[in-house]
Amino acid sequence: MLILIADDHDLLRDTLVAFVQGAGGIEVRTAHDLESAITRVRAQGPFDLVLLDYNMPGMNRLEGMKRVMAEPNAPCVALISGEAPRAVVQEAIEAGASGFVPKTMPAKSLVNAIRFMAAGEKFVPLDLLTGAEHSTHPIAKKLTRRELQVLEGLADGKSNKEIARDLDLSEPTIKLHVKNLYRKIGAANRTQAALLAREAKLF
Structure with missing residues (x-):
């Protein structure tokens, strides 16, 4: 798997690269602004996933993301940010982004999110796209959207x-999602998972 991480903060970018490459099976290229990211996409792609810092130079809100998405060597493009308003995240998804990854996400979860998005999945933290009635429950907080x-x-x-x-x-x-959610909520099978969801009044 080949991904590109574009972020203007050197230390944070290097830390992300170390996390991701340490997980194995993922090769990472980097860029420090939008223009260098586009240059690398054209010269070193195709990439399975391109992660763009929402606030780095050249992004101009979501215009930069849309420019990268127009490149044939970048079929999956996602945003990464320390913070982004819920409305921006929703707008990015509606525009075709593969997801949004908070920089505060634990390393293991970040790697899992990257793998999902590179496989064609959409990834957004639950609390950014669902109402408070879901995100406030302990079970819901453990699960992705x-x-x-x-x-x-x-x-x-x-x-x-x-x-x-x-x-x-x-x-x-x-099947992969089912296995992961079993582990996260402590369910042994489908029936138990359904009961836990019902008892929590999630649906």
Whole structure:
């Protein structure tokens, strides 16, 4: 897997690279502003994922992201930022971004998010795209937005195949989400996961 991380803060960028490459199986290129990111996309791509710092020079809000998304060597583009308003994140997703990654995210979660987005998934932290009724519950706080959608399918008694069809994802991807959410909420099987969701009144 080949990704590009574009961020104007040298120390933070180097730390991100160390986290990601340390996980294994991911090769990383870097850039310090939008123009150098576009140059690298054209010269060193195609990239499986391009991560752009929302506030770095040249971005001009989401215009920079859209410029990179127009490049054939960057099929998946996502934002990374220390902070970004919920409205900006939603606008980015609606414009076709693969996701939004907070810089405060734990290293392991960051790597998982990168793998999901590079595989064609969308990734956004739950509390940025859902209402307070979900994000305030301890169970919901442990899950990504996609995992919460899968859990809702389990709570409705749907099979992996049905959930995959509803979310327009592959069945193996759903199986991976199910396995991850089991671990996060302490469920041993589908029935237990559904019961926990019902008891928490998540849906």
